[in-house]
Amino acid sequence: MRVEVILSPGEVEHHDLAGRVCVIIDVFRFTTTVLTALEAGLERFYPVEEVEEAFRLKQANPTLLLAGERNALKVPGFDFGNSPLEHAGKSYSGGGLVFTTTNGTRAVRAAQGAGEVVLACLRSAPAVAAYLRERGRDVVLLPAGLEGKFSLEDTWCAGCLASLLPAEEYGDGAKAALLVYEHTPREELAHSAHGRRLQALGLWEDLRFCLEYGVSPGVVVWDKDTGWGALARER
Numbered sequence: 001m002r003v004e005v006i007l008s009p010g011e012v013e014h015h016d017l018a019g020r021v022c023v024i025i026d027v028f029r030f031t032t033t034v035l036t037a038l039e040a041g042l043e044r045f046y047p048v049e050e051v052e053e054a055f056r057l058k059q060a061n062p063t064l065l066l067a068g069e070r071n072a073l074k075v076p077g078f079d080f081g082n083s084p085l086e087h088a089g090k091s092y093s094g095g096g097l098v099f100t101t102t103n104g105t106r107a108v109r110a111a112q113g114a115g116e117v118v119l120a121c122l123r124s125a126p127a128v129a130a131y132l133r134e135r136g137r138d139v140v141l142l143p144a145g146l147e148g149k150f151s152l153e154d155t156w157c158a159g160c161l162a163s164l165l166p167a168e169e170y171g172d173g174a175k176a177a178l179l180v181y182e183h184t185p186r187e188e189l190a191h192s193a194h195g196r197r198l199q200a201l202g203l204w205e206d207l208r209f210c211l212e213y214g215v216s217p218g219v220v221v222w223d224k225d226t227g228w229g230a231l232a233r234e235r
């Protein structure tokens with residue numbers, strides 16, 4: 001297995017994703033929120049890049065729920081923002097969520113050319129690593145970053161995942177992410193650029209929730225052919 005990490009989302013076009021599993025990581029907060037919403041019982045999610053597209057989909061199918069943020073705040077008219085705490089402890093009986101966020105949903109769409117697309121966060125990192133070990137394919141980890149730039153928490157999570165995989169070969173990005181992971185305490189991630197932005201909005205509880213490690217068995221997969229994602233079925 002070869003493991004690579006794309007250190008900033010703007011580099012995706014320079015990487016060959018064909019036939020590989022691409023893992024999207026947006027610790028603060030998209031991939032954490034999707035996992036939490038699906039674990040609370042929503043059946044599936046559909047990532048879109050633009051707010052207008054989300055409203056168009058809801059117009060065509062009013063049963064859909066809309067979720068997402070702009071500048072970390074809930075989009076007016078949406079059912080949910082992008083906080084995992086909106087879903088934690090809830091119990092839904094199915095339903096589809098259309099999601100649009102600044103970084104995370106774009107990263108998912110950018111992985112369209114991969115053989116398979118998986119979402120990961122700190123809460124699910126060991127479960128995702130076990131899933132990737134079972135798949136046995138080459139892995140490309142894609143931290144969603146912050147507005148096209150490198151982000152500490154997503155790179156840390158990528159390095160953590162890389163450390164849990166039986167890699168025969170690490171690419172240069174993976175070697176750098178491993179160093180970030182090995183030399184940065186997890187609590188420090190709350191003070192990354194994105195962490196400080198969420199702190200300034202008073203979202204400390206979101207940060208705490210997103211920084212919990214390995215507490216979820218859920219693995220979120222996204223089907224690039226249908227555009228819908230869901231929890232992977234029993235493995």
Ligand code: MLT
Nearest residue numbers: 028029030101102103104
């Ligand atoms: C995103 O995908 O852009 C982030 O999850 C932003 C946020 O913290 O809401």
